Amino acid sequence: MSAEISIFHLFLEASILVQSVMLILLSFSIACWAMIFQRRKILRTAASELKAFEDKFWSGADLSKLYSEISAKPEVHGIESLFVSGFKEFARLRKSHIDNPQIIVDGTHRAMRVALSREVDNLETHLPFMATVGSISPYIGLFGTVWGIMNSFIALGSVKQATLAMVAPGIAEALIATAMGLFAAIPAVMAYNRFSHKVEKLENSYGNFMDEFSSILQRQSAAEQSSK
Template identity: 70%
Template sequence: MSSELSFIDLFLQASLLVQLVMLLLLATSVVSWAFIFQRSKVLKGAQSEMKKFEDKFWSGVDLNRLYQELSARQSVHGMASLFCAGFKEFVRLRKSPSTPADAVMDGTYRAMRIALSREVDSLENRLPFLATAGSISPYIGLFGTVWGIMNAFIALGEVQQATLAMVAPGIAEALIATAMGLFAAIPAVIAYNRFSHQVEKLENHYGNFMEEFSSILHRQSLSQRSDTMQS
């Protein structure tokens, strides 16, 4: 009765190339899980900050006071970053009486678009690695499997009387590469799809806020210019 081979035994008996494939897939899986936990924390934090800022913004707080409060922080992220970028540019352009209202709003909107692009880039950080790991890991594992099975059959051809017991360990150690490829790819694909959807939702919320904030600033600018002309 033959003893069962453990994963470690199959790894040690595999060829050098198959071992390298397994180690590469193991490292890919470890890095993917690290990025998954890190991105999950970042995106949850972004959603929490967005809700807190929206509650404060729509509570009727004075915009100048809100801007000063946010500017005093060491770092501002998410929707608050869009607000600071837009309000700062709005105030700067509005100081020039000769600047048309449309030019003021165009400059304000561009400043918020740049801030939005930076925020989305920050949210999408690490996601390309998850996409790459999810797409190529199965093929790397398949390559290791094909190589291992090829070596098993080559060794089998060198003996006169071949049995299943002789070829089974070689095939088993080769198939582990495919299993490891799937083990690395499946969580990465699931996480990538989930995080991409969350980033898209955040980007839509940011975009809606930009439109609403631009309308508020535009009405404020027209009101102030009207008061100036009347006086």
């Protein structure tokens, strides 16, 4: 408790600029933690939806019925968005009486590629901010520390007899800024690395599904053409 009181007291005794640095770093830390909990929930949901969809897709479900079922949802996210975009484009091209299966598959793949880009952008939301906080927070804290120590030594120069007790509070105030910079940066960097890895895994899984789904549609389209 005394440590908390002393840190708060040092914050109040710090200069306006050092206080501003501390408040900026505190706001960065709060924002990062809010984004960490949000991204964790979103990425976990995306991974569970991916597994559930793949189980249903590879169970041999009718693609038309699966498309109708997913399209009826108010919102479609993740791998379901890729499937809906691909199958919708596939159906549209077939209705256009295009006889070349490769043209149909290429158009379907492009539609899924657009959906993939959109989904990855959604998954990567806030990750650049975390990377920025992780990169600049130590330097912002160091700036506050340098400024505080500089002010302490300037004030020390106007005193005839200097003692450690005179400069210790000012240096302590300044060092808090560095500590807060690290406090904001370390979780941000760890979260960014972890979430980036998860997004990369999801993107790879989405890409694999696109290739496999395109192959299925190509075989189906070729079979329809040969039966005519």
